[in-house]
Amino acid sequence: MSNLKELEDGLGFVRDLARKSERRPSPTSIYLMWALISLVGFSLVDFAPNAVGLFWTLAGPLGGVASFFLGWRHSIRHGQLSRDLGVRNGLHWAGMLVAIFLAVPLGATGAVAWAEVHKIILLVIAFGYFLAGVHLDRPLVWVGLLMAAGYVALFFIPAYGWTLVGILMAAALVITGIVGGRSDVAPAE
Numbered sequence: 001m002s003n004l005k006e007l008e009d010g011l012g013f014v015r016d017l018a019r020k021s022e023r024r025p026s027p028t029s030i031y032l033m034w035a036l037i038s039l040v041g042f043s044l045v046d047f048a049p050n051a052v053g054l055f056w057t058l059a060g061p062l063g064g065v066a067s068f069f070l071g072w073r074h075s076i077r078h079g080q081l082s083r084d085l086g087v088r089n090g091l092h093w094a095g096m097l098v099a100i101f102l103a104v105p106l107g108a109t110g111a112v113a114w115a116e117v118h119k120i121i122l123l124v125i126a127f128g129y130f131l132a133g134v135h136l137d138r139p140l141v142w143v144g145l146l147m148a149a150g151y152v153a154l155f156f157i158p159a160y161g162w163t164l165v166g167i168l169m170a171a172a173l174v175i176t177g178i179v180g181g182r183s184d185v186a187p188a189e
Contacts, residue, residue, distance in 0.1 A: 026071055026074070026137055026177075027070055028177040028178060029070050030067050030071060031173045031178075032173070032174060032177055033063060033066060033067070034063060034067070034173050035169070035171075035174045035177070036170070037059050038169040038173065039166045039167065039169070039170040040055070040059075040166075041056055041059060041166070042162045042163065042165050043163045044162075045118055045162035046159075046160050046161070046162045046163045047163070049114075052118070056100075060097055060100070064094070064097065067093070068086075068090065072086070085136075088135070088136065092128070092131070092132055092135070092136060093132075095128075099124050100121050100124055103117055103121055119151060119154055122150065122154070122165070123148070123151050126145075126148040126150075126151055127144065128144070130144025130145060132144070139176045140176065142172070142176075143169075143172045143173060143176055146168055146169070147165075147168075147169060147172075149168075150164075150165035150169065153165065
């Protein structure tokens with residue numbers, strides 16, 4: 001009888017480890033935060049173009065730091081803290097941020113009009129989200145594709161195109177965060 005109880009306890013332990021080893025997607029809070037940041041930042045292009053650079057210079061890196069802490073806390077709660085995954089996420093998003101900052105001199109030097117630099121940055125972001133979906137969090141593939149469609153749409157929408165792209169981006173992130181089965185709550189024990 002004692003052996004049976006030990007076996008049940010051992011199997012329960014293994015079951016719990018297996019359940020915890022299932023990769024949990026990013027927390028909803030990260031998706032909702034970036035939905036809000038994107039909606040505001042993209043709309044600024046239409047309504048306050050002089051504020052766009054300052055907004056993204058602050059919101060991009062601060063949102064990245066907030067994302068790191070939210071993701072780290074989420075991983076700890078789910079017992080899935082992975083240095084390798086954290087480094088991959090950090091390198092991916094930091095690389096995208098660096099590519100965006102490297103596009104800024106195109107506008108600053110007059111090599112490309114600022115309106116076009118904004119489109120280039122959107123294209124970099126769309127590509128970044130798409131690759132994040134391929135390598136990190138699968139539902140981001142379709143977010144990246146929607147952003148690429150928004151990039152193309154900007155060539156045909158005469159007014160408030162950036163606001164429409166911001167709404168599309170925010171909606172895609174909210175849907176991905178909520179419907180994608182994400183959770184900020186630790187699994188039931």
